[in-house]
Amino acid sequence: MFIVGLTGGIATGKSTVCEVFREHGIPVIDADDAARKVVEPGKPAWHKIKKEFGDDVFQSDGHLDRVKLGDHIFNDIEKRKKLNAITHPDIYKEIIWQAFKYFFQGHSFIVMDLPLLFETGKMLGYLYKIIVVTCEEDLQLQRLMERSGFTEAKAKLRISAQMPLDKKIENANFVIENSSSQQDMREQTVRIINLLKSSKHHWRLRFILGLCCTVLLASTYWLKNKTKGSITMS
Incomplete structure (x- = not known):
């Protein structure tokens, strides 16, 4: 199983994108x-x-x-x-x-909705791909004010507390531009889902994990028999 990180800015529409993933049977950790x-x-x-x-x-x-x-x-x-x-x-x-x-x-892969993915950097080493959900700045501000009831000043403060969207986009594997219609957002998301589903990366990870488990079990078996043999000889 591989992990896909999904991030973006506040009020860019990450939760709506996550719902599309869930509709396609892909687990999302929020x-x-x-x-x-x-x-x-x-x-x-x-x-x-x-x-x-x-x-x-x-x-x-x-x-x-x-x-x-x-x-x-x-x-x-x-x-x-x-x-x-x-x-x-x-x-x-x-x-x-x-x-x-x-x-x-x-599951072959899951999505983690991580709003502060780049700000903290803690999960970057565990992710196979990164998706950034973005939208126009004016639209982001409008959505946040309507959703939360914040004043314009408070909404701008919340937005500025996060890394700028253009910086996040620079570090993304996929970008979902969520400034247009719901249908357009869904089409972008489904294209990414199809690409991720076609990846064989999860099989490589399972093979490596299986190999590690086999080595561990073989080592345990060898040590057990060696110990038993030592006791018998003594």
Whole structure:
């Protein structure tokens, strides 16, 4: 099984692209979903956030208020680094665990929706291909304001906190331009899906893994018999 990383900017349409992958039977691991899971009340990251940022960033029912927390960290790079240090280890554990489950289910490849793929760089070494979803800057700003209710100033601040889209595109294997119609986006996505499905890369990975397992089992068997032989001789 190989892993395809999908990233882009906030409000460029990554989630919509992921839905097309799911419609074609391809598992998608969403880092944002994992991020929500690891900060549920009582989880280790929840306690660390409470200790670091106080009660102000929590709702009355104990759940994290992501909007209030976002206001804190997007205005202060040091606070953003502290939050990432708290949550990222648990997030990556969660998505890697999900990837292992899909591997044992026999999927040839999966997609990881990683909004901060290039900003953190942590998953780059595990990815076979990278897809960047992009759109025109004015459209991105408009979508974010409509989706979140942010003012223009706040929306621009959120966008500027991420790596510029043109820099992400430079490091992509595939680019989905999502400034036009839904149909156009779907057609671009399906073309990429067909290319990925035609890849034989997953067979090479399975062969290497199988070879490693065979060597490990053979070594274990050899050591076991050597130990047994030594005991018998003595």
